[in-house]
Amino acid sequence: MMPVHNYIDIFGQNRALIDKGSAGVMNALRDKALESLMRYGLPHKGLEEYLHTDVATWFEPDWGMNLSRIDMHVDKAQAFKCNVPNLSTLLYFLANDEFAASDTAAKASLPDGVFIGSLREAANRHPEIVDAYYGRLADMNRPGIAAINTMFAQDGMMIYVPDGVTIDKPLQLVTLLHSPVDLMVNRRILVVLGRGAQLKLLLCDHALTANGFLTTQVVEVFAGSESRFELYDLEETHNSNLRVSELYINQDADSQAEIDYVTLHNGKTRNSVFSTFAGRGSNLSLNGIATVDKEQHVDNMTFVDHRLSDCTSTELFKYVLNDSATGAFAGKVLVRHGAQHTVSEQTNRNICLTRQARMFTQPQLEIYADDVKCSHGATVGQLDEKAMFYMRQRGIPEAEARMMLMQAFVGEVIGRVALEPLRDRLNRLVEKRFRGELSQCEGCRACR
């Protein structure tokens, strides 16, 4: 058992080591984070937001932490060979939390002023920039994992795209969990897009070794006015993997963002999204797919803050749950006083394939403006028996008919993915998943 004070002790005893393996700007926030952890503790199921996912218990085992940053000798090239047809990316790695660029990405010539690299390195080389953004969105005044992540995170990735710059190729950050023992990893990603900047980022979360992992991931995104940002966060790990992530996005005026979460294979996962419209005329497309079986668990929580007028948010999350898997979705849309002409649409649809599978869904809409168009809805059901029989009558065997119906079900979400080559890959990955061919994480299938 590792109650929260054990983490506080570990932090106190290893403070010098943590700081040494990181950078000044990151170290500067640790005391504030410690205060927050002491005040709020770890998020547990006594809190409404964590009712179905008792994250605090995930911290109970005696996780190893690589605070002295011992080289784990992850052979990234070996572990990961990318040869996706039609999807050419700038490829980067986080081996646990250690940043590395692929050879081609390292050699790629990037537009002036662009920084893509290790967060620790960014904090050392450009402290004024990192200081202006790091930890500014992650909310430590409430229970969550931002505090413990900020206490222990030593590295991660930083992307800075100046005004008017478009990065044509999608960036692909492959996170490779690799360890000889059960390991806790705290990683941090910071994205800053200037006015009119454009960026596509694909995160592929993998576990290369079969031992247990607990990952905390905090992503902060500053999307400048008229910027365009796409984030695809794809998890394909294994049953002993626990992942808790928080994403904070702040969108300035007339910006566009798409954020998609795909949980293809996992152990237990909690993803939280906090989105704020800080300027008018912006829109956000926020989507998710979860395909879970056995004892797997996925919980997506989204909070969309329509603070200003004339913004649009559309959300579509779909889950397919098999065996004894459980899922949760809580989506809150807040339309504040004065946020007129808000358009908001939130949908969560779920299929439970067995009697044992469970889904908890809680769409929430809070509106304090009168000239808005908002809708939300949630369903939990089974595959359409009528459709199944119709297909069988035409000669499609039952198992194949089920496959096609499941595929069609999540296909609606895939159809919203802006990055076309990824859409094709996702269709194939989901099909493989349903056919039971993705029973283990085997490196980045998105790219094979």
Added chain:
Amino acid sequence: MMLKIENLHAGIDGKEILKGINLEVGAGEVHAIMGPNGSGKSTMSNVLVGHPSYIVTQGKVTFKDKDLLAMSAEERSHQGLFMSFQYPVEIPGVSMTNFMRTAINEKRKALGKQPLSPTDFLKLIKEKRDLVKLDSKFMNRSVNEGFSGGEKKRNEIFQMAMLEPSLSILDETDSGLDIDALRIVADGVNRLKSPETSVIVITHYQRLLDYIKPDIVHVLYQGRIIKTAGPELALELEERGYDWVIKEYEDSLK
């Protein structure tokens, strides 16, 4: 013999609806099954195609010398049994092309044939679409989604043409069709007729039988076939209703 039904008893939710059906359909024949509402017409077609909600309690059905009741719904289809649904089902997210390709190739697989090449498949689609005047735009749409009533029924006949069944059951295919759509559908069915294929037309009204001429007409009542005659019976039923047939039947029981 295409189909032989002997003393078939079947029902749903523990309630017996078919109470001893006997029927023989020869190759190349068109049979009409008529009857008042609730007589068991839809139950009969659903039982024949193997709907899992219907339970057969007694009897035997032989389809092309094989035990039909021992087969799954998909096996029956592979063996050449087709039913045009009274209410074709919408399947969002599954395109007509994908649906049809899977259906055709699963049938071929079951019969030990290679899958159809993409070129041959497209050729076949084109040929069969023309038969029921179904626009090519439907092929990229989800199965039956947003189709009008007439388009759905034409789509049923299109699929029938694609799968080339030996026995087709048309379950109330005329319901909800205007006269033009009815002509197109009936025309499609007639052009698919051959000495090797048979059709069972299940209908409440004579209307469809003006276009698809039956060889034999049966009246189904309370789960039994109470009268069998030539095509003139359909016309007589249209004129006089079902009461006289029922009375005749009840008198014969006395």
